[in-house]
Amino acid sequence: MVDVPKVLPVTLFLAFVLSLSVNAGIPKILRGRPKGGMLGVPKWHGKKEELPPDMWLKQKLDHFNDADTSYWEQRYFVNDTFYKDGGPIFIMIGGEGTADPIWMVEGMWIEYAKSYNAMCFQLEHRYYGKSHPTENTSVENLRYLSSEQALADLAYFIRYTRDKYQLYHNKLITFGGSYPGSLSAWFRVKYPHLVNGAVATSAPINAVLNFVEYLDVVSKALDTTGPMCNKMVQTAHMTVGKLLQTDSGRKQLKKMFNLCDDIDIANTEDVANLYSNLAGNFEGVVQYNKDNRAFEGAVGTNITVDTLCNIMNDVGRGDPIDRYAAVNALMLTTYSEKCMDFSYKKMIDDLTKTDWNSSAAEGGRQWMYQTCTEFGFYQTSDLKDQPFTGFPLNFSIQQCIDIFGAKFNADLIQKGINRTNTNYGAYGMKPTKVVFPNGSIDPWHALSFTTTSVDQPFTTIYIDGTAHCANMYPSTPVDPPQLTEARKTINTLIGQWLTT
Structure with a gap:
């Protein structure tokens, strides 16, 4: 050979x-x-x-x-x-x-x-x-x-x-x-x-199955900069929820957060994806905070927990939701994204592509499959004592079903998790x-x-x-x-x- x-x-x-x-x-x-x-x-x-x-x-x-x-x-x-x-x-x-x-x-x-x-x-x-x-x-x-x-x-x-x-x-x-x-x-x-x-x-x-500890660590990481950061994030996140309830509020959110599409409040998956993406602005920074990656072509390595919390604590930037939007704008600029794409359908469409010259080449579909069959690891907002809400466990499970088929439900995922831990x-x-x-x-x-x-x-x-x-x-x-x-x-x- x-x-x-x-x-x-x-x-x-x-x-x-x-x-x-x-x-x-x-x-x-x-x-x-x-x-x-x-x-x-x-x-x-x-x-x-x-x-x-x-x-x-x-x-x-x-x-x-x-x-x-x-x-x-x-x-x-x-x-x-x-x-x-x-x-x-x-x-x-x-x-x-x-x-x-x-x-x-x-x-x-x-x-x-x-x-x-x-x-x-x-x-x-x-x-x-x-x-x-x-x-x-x-x-x-x-x-x-x-x-x-x-x-x-x-x-x-x-x-x-x-x-x-x-x-x-x-x-x-x-x-x-x-x-x-x-x-x-x-x-x-x-x-x-x-x-x-x-x-x-x-x-x-x-x-x-439900990795609630993930956001617990994120919350504690934000606390390392002082007691106000988590409070400001939580206040801003709750304000997003209030604005979602009215047509004028949804229009305001689209403008403030530079969303790619209008918000359809009846589309619960889109709403959950929006909440999840806003939390993701903080999750990724915490996970790689000051890690010395500086890898070729990388972006965002200069953004730290201190960077985000300095924005959230800056009263000169307006109300907490204005600062929350400023964090989002920073992330969009850093990753050269014209707008925040929170469309659940677009995400699922990308993750259902199977050709090697499609998004499968990047690996997101494969990792999603492994979490749906072996690991779970679903970073939900189900833990109470942390600042984010809106993306519960069933949101992650629904993704497995919509990408890989109806049999990839909570019962099948849990059986895979049990097998992994036993193995x-x-x-x-x-x-x-x-x-x-x-x-x-x-x-x-x-x-x-x-x-x-x-x-x-x-x-x-x-x-x-x-x-x-x-x-x-x-x-x-x-x-x-x-x-x-x-x-x-x-x-x-x-x-x-x-x-x-």
Whole structure:
């Protein structure tokens, strides 16, 4: 079996780029996932041709059905520039977005690789980026998309690379952030004979239907700037609800928030989507607050919790709803959006497209499928003690039904969640040689391990004041001491795993 660099046809590439510009119906952040995936890409000033090329291997379509002999090509990257004979294997696990070769030359795991003379690999997750196991993303074809299949892909990939690169006895460490962080920990649970240690950054390990804790963390993050920010957001959000009740109020909202369409108060999905998008202006900023991403082509990395709360607390900008509208205007300008598109139908239409040259190329449909079949993770407004309202649990469940079919109801979703937690252990899992770094500002830490008890065989690192996957990005001179210390601890643990 030979792997060779593979070139993406120009027509497909152009179609992919086009798809990213036309799927405006999909919110900036959906189910906790920004467009492109939850893990960004470090900034890099080199040339594209200097990055490792796309490499490909033949992968089994269904690892759990020997009667199915279908195969497909999965993408991966290699960087052997730091490797010395006997050095370890480092693997970055791909997740719910395109695997980027910039990670092969940047990021803290590369610094660790230099220290330990590691051979580095990155494996793209099936159904994301260029790794297309099926001809499209129809519901029938998406049945091969699951965390279990992804872990089996990784297991085969490890056996394949050990043979190809003659790394038969080298120790191996996996790295992942966000959902890939979960995969990193779960791989250590399911395939302990193949991996010697795992870094599971910002990894949700407990699947839940109603992830009310998400907005609880967002609310507490806003509180870090002072007691008034949450109050102003809540007052503004409630004012939106009052204005929705009259025709003149709805016209006022359209103008204030630069909405793409008129508001139809009878369209409950549109109204819920409007509420959700307004909350999303804050959710995305909190989730990635001061995380040092600064990734290529990224926008919004200069907007922080302080930025938003300074606006909400500025009485010179008018009433709280005027400040709320100012936050929305800032986000529209930052993301080069002409207006706020809150149309539920447009969002569903985008997420029901199945061609690889449609919005499916971005990955939102695939991630939505995984939440509807395995994880839930629905960030609703059902928690009382937080400033947002208007997008309850049934709004998220209805999206599963409208995108994938009537059978994807609450009962089916809950069964999938139960199976995930039973399969991997959720909070009951007890893997050895795993570290769980989490940031206090990151809402996803609520579904991970953040404290240590005497009977835990793994390590937790709770980093005060940092956000989603912050410890994975390159260090900067202004990093808080606790983040710097966390990176040192991870490095020390890797050293221990490699020598025991």
